[in-house]
Amino acid sequence: VGMATDIPPHNLGEVVDATIKLIDEPNATTEDLTEFVKGPDFPTGGYIYDWNTIKQVYATGKGPIVMRARSEIIEEKGQHKIIITEIPYRVNKAVLLEQFANLVRDKKVEGIRDLRDESDKDGVRIVIELKKEGLPNKILNQLFKYSSLQETFHVNMLALVDGIEPQVLNLKNILEYYISHRLEVIKRRTIFDLNKAKERAHILEGLKKALDHIEEVIKTIRQSDTTEDAHTALVKKFKLSDKQAAAILQMQLRALAGLERKKIDEELKEKRRLIAELEDLLKSEKKMKGVIKTELGELKDKYGNDRRTTLVKQPIGEFKVEDLIPEQSAIVIITKSGYVKRLPPDTYKSQGRGGKGVIGMTTKEEDVV
Numbered sequence: 001v002g003m004a005t006d007i008p009p010h011n012l013g014e015v016v017d018a019t020i021k022l023i024d025e026p027n028a029t030t031e032d033l034t035e036f037v038k039g040p041d042f043p044t045g046g047y048i049y050d051w052n053t054i055k056q057v058y059a060t061g062k063g064p065i066v067m068r069a070r071s072e073i074i075e076e077k078g079q080h081k082i083i084i085t086e087i088p089y090r091v092n093k094a095v096l097l098e099q100f101a102n103l104v105r106d107k108k109v110e111g112i113r114d115l116r117d118e119s120d121k122d123g124v125r126i127v128i129e130l131k132k133e134g135l136p137n138k139i140l141n142q143l144f145k146y147s148s149l150q151e152t153f154h155v156n157m158l159a160l161v162d163g164i165e166p167q168v169l170n171l172k173n174i175l176e177y178y179i180s181h182r183l184e185v186i187k188r189r190t191i192f193d194l195n196k197a198k199e200r201a202h203i204l205e206g207l208k209k210a211l212d213h214i215e216e217v218i219k220t221i222r223q224s225d226t227t228e229d230a231h232t233a234l235v236k237k238f239k240l241s242d243k244q245a246a247a248i249l250q251m252q253l254r255a256l257a258g259l260e261r262k263k264i265d266e267e268l269k270e271k272r273r274l275i276a277e278l279e280d281l282l283k284s285e286k287k288m289k290g291v292i293k294t295e296l297g298e299l300k301d302k303y304g305n306d307r308r309t310t311l312v313k314q315p316i317g318e319f320k321v322e323d324l325i326p327e328q329s330a331i332v333i334i335t336k337s338g339y340v341k342r343l344p345p346d347t348y349k350s351q352g353r354g355g356k357g358v359i360g361m362t363t364k365e366e367d368v369v
Contacts, residue, residue: 003158005157005158011041015175030058030170033172042067044087046068046087046088048067049316063154084128089153103146112134190282194278207247220234
């Protein structure tokens with residue numbers, strides 16, 4: 001069965017904080033968790049829009065998130081340029097440049113003089129040089145509308161729960177399953193470490209017993225014809241296990257030195273302390289959750305970084321014709337009989353006129369402005 005899933009990347013620090021919040025307060029809602037997780041955090045940066053929609057995505061596990069490139073308009077020697085430094089996630093830069101070229105060729109976007117890709121190892125930098133008559137805001141809005149400078153990420157947080165059942169999960173569900181998974185990992189890891197520590201403690205106890213009766217041990221080994229005979233004799237005489245007897249037979253002469261004996265005693269003491277700690281941890285889910293919090297904190301300290309994607313809380317809105325009209329001053333002249341004319345302020349100032357027959361308007365004698 002084919003199934004689609006699309007979960008956007010997030011900021012590690014934010015997700016860690018939300019997970020710790022949920023460990024401390026299991027009744028926290030998805031809305032409580034969005035105080036920490038401020039939307040997806042794309043490695044390519046850019047902007048995401050509409051906090052209400054993003055919160056809805058986290059509540060339901062699916063929905064659209066609008067992404068936009070990071071751009072700025074600069075002016076050099078009376079010439080405007082649009083500089084793009086971050087592009088939406090999963091947008092191919094070469095394809096984007098091709099889209100720009102096609103828009104200019106098809107005259108869908110007018111006023112672009114030159115396109116340059118100045119990207120290097122430090123990051124993306126696309127330079128769009130405009131003609132003198134090109135209106136930068138209008139052209140940028142057209143590029144957002146007609147190219148991949150603006151894209152939508154359709155979130156679909158579908159996952160196989162327990163490796164069996166496909167479910168669309170909200171933010172809280174995902175973190176709950178993650179905490180449950182970490183508890184299982186810590187439990188298995190602790191059991192593994194506990195068994196290892198018990199095995200080592202068992203060997204050390206055998207070595208300690210041998211050192212406490214070293215003269216008899218040496219005598220027993222000397223009186224044995226083969227290693228197998230020595231092994232059997234040690235097990236029988238000193239009530240040792242096979243593993244302990246094997247360890248004693250492999251023991252080197254240096255272990256007889258006082259310092260080496262002290263080391264064995266100290267290691268045995270340390271192993272017994274560790275066994276008590278691990279057994280205590282296995283009995284308490286609260287302590288295991290404490291371990292999860294500690295490890296998540298270390299993860300955040302080591303790998304966490306600042307957000308790259310900027311959240312704009314307001315919705316982006318639909319493109320209107322008004323968005324593509326340049327922002328500039330104008331004088332609107334209306335006459336009593338209903339004539340209307342719009343003029344640049346400079347024209348009006350240079351004429352220095354008012355009243356009847358205003359700047360090229362055909363008006364009646366009795367008509368007034």
